[in-house]
Amino acid sequence: MSRPDILVPAPMREMILDGLAPHFTLHRLYEAEDRDAMLAAVADRIRGIAISFRPVDKALVDRLPKLEIVANFGVGYDNVDAAYCGTKGVIVTNTPDVLTDEVADTAIALMIMTVRELPAAERWLREGRWKSQGPFPLTRGTLRGRTLGILGLGRIGKAIATRAEAFGMAIHYHNRSRQADVPYTYHPSLVSLAEAVDTLMLVAPGGEETRHMVGERVLEALGPEGVLINIGRGSVVNEAALAAALRQGTILAAGLDVFENEPQVPQALLDLPNAVLLPHVGSASVATRNAMGQLVVDNLVGWFRDGRVLTPVAETPVPAMSPRHGA
Numbered sequence: 001m002s003r004p005d006i007l008v009p010a011p012m013r014e015m016i017l018d019g020l021a022p023h024f025t026l027h028r029l030y031e032a033e034d035r036d037a038m039l040a041a042v043a044d045r046i047r048g049i050a051i052s053f054r055p056v057d058k059a060l061v062d063r064l065p066k067l068e069i070v071a072n073f074g075v076g077y078d079n080v081d082a083a084y085c086g087t088k089g090v091i092v093t094n095t096p097d098v099l100t101d102e103v104a105d106t107a108i109a110l111m112i113m114t115v116r117e118l119p120a121a122e123r124w125l126r127e128g129r130w131k132s133q134g135p136f137p138l139t140r141g142t143l144r145g146r147t148l149g150i151l152g153l154g155r156i157g158k159a160i161a162t163r164a165e166a167f168g169m170a171i172h173y174h175n176r177s178r179q180a181d182v183p184y185t186y187h188p189s190l191v192s193l194a195e196a197v198d199t200l201m202l203v204a205p206g207g208e209e210t211r212h213m214v215g216e217r218v219l220e221a222l223g224p225e226g227v228l229i230n231i232g233r234g235s236v237v238n239e240a241a242l243a244a245a246l247r248q249g250t251i252l253a254a255g256l257d258v259f260e261n262e263p264q265v266p267q268a269l270l271d272l273p274n275a276v277l278l279p280h281v282g283s284a285s286v287a288t289r290n291a292m293g294q295l296v297v298d299n300l301v302g303w304f305r306d307g308r309v310l311t312p313v314a315e316t317p318v319p320a321m322s323p324r325h326g327a
């Protein structure tokens with residue numbers, strides 16, 4: 001029996017490709033000299049896509065008439081046009097839960113690094129300035145007495161909140177909908193959240209709806225002792241407005257793991273001493289990335305074996321069992 005054809009548009013971790021290879025015929029588009037010619041040659045056989053941090057847009061979906069499933073590596077899937085996939089009956093899966101604790105740990109680390117200026121303190125030691133100039137200057141920022149506002153109190157947001165509670169922080173949040181199962185203070189708008197807190201943690205998904213939610217108005221509301229942490233998606237922040245706010249002292253500092261146009265980081269942010277910048281490492285441990293990769297494999301194998309996936313996204317709910325896959 002022929003194995004389903006899967007398109008791999010961009011490089012993925014070897015453990016994912018090794019996991020898929022026994023079950024599928026893989027078409028590694030990124031290895032082709034002429035990608036368009038290769039795509040044209042296989043397009044009407046492709047039944048699945050495995051993708052990592054690269055776009056799967058309308059144009060690609062439309063080129064693949066037999067496409068059934070897009071398996072995305074990552075819980076955020078703003079790179080995939082899931083709404084359009086939904087209209088075409090194409091399932092989209094992501095990799096939630098297995099990365100929640102890792103990302104929450106990174107978010108807390110980034111918050112402390114930013115508030116206490118730890119990267120600058122480490123540079124001070126490595127540059128020999130401790131010996132030549134004395135102790136690193138006292139930091140204006142402290143976690144003591146801070147109130148944390150979370151934009152996006154979902155799986156990761158809640159894991160961050162639990163950790164922040166252990167640090168003695170009061171927790172507020174803004175989502176589109178109030179959460180029934182948490183004791184934290186809800187705000188119906190992001191501006192009212194920013195007014196109520198001095199530390200704002202962004203964990204909301206990317207996409208048009210959240211694009212540039214954080215701009216001048218929110219940063220002004222956060223205030224001069226304000227600290228912004230972004231572990232969600234870069235597109236949520238207007239980076240030019242943030243750079244200006246950091247330069248002018250509208251807020252105290254920012255810690256960013258994600259950027260609007262990765263891997264490009266605006267020079268205006270690189271130039272600022274009160275910005276801590278990480279290269280999108282929220283989930284980036286071998287163990288967690290392996291668990292995410294296994295979920296990509298399990299979703300594709302499950303779909304083609306018995307019409308089930310483990311983690312469909314909200315836009316493409318899967319029926320309990322697809323008729324085309326039999327019992």
Ligand code: NAP
Pocket residue numbers: 075076077096097099103151152153154155156157174175176177178203204205206209210231232233257258280281282283284
């Ligand atoms: P989740 O459980 O779906 O949580 C997302 C939360 O955002 C939900 O509580 C949702 O609540 C809220 N939200 C969505 N749209 C919103 C809007 N327009 N305005 C206000 N709130 C909104 O997802 P998760 O697993 O926690 O992951 C969250 C995000 O983290 C991912 O989408 C991804 O972008 C990012 N992430 C980053 C890294 C990294 O390495 N830095 C790693 C993993 C994930 P409502 O539906 O009630 O609005």
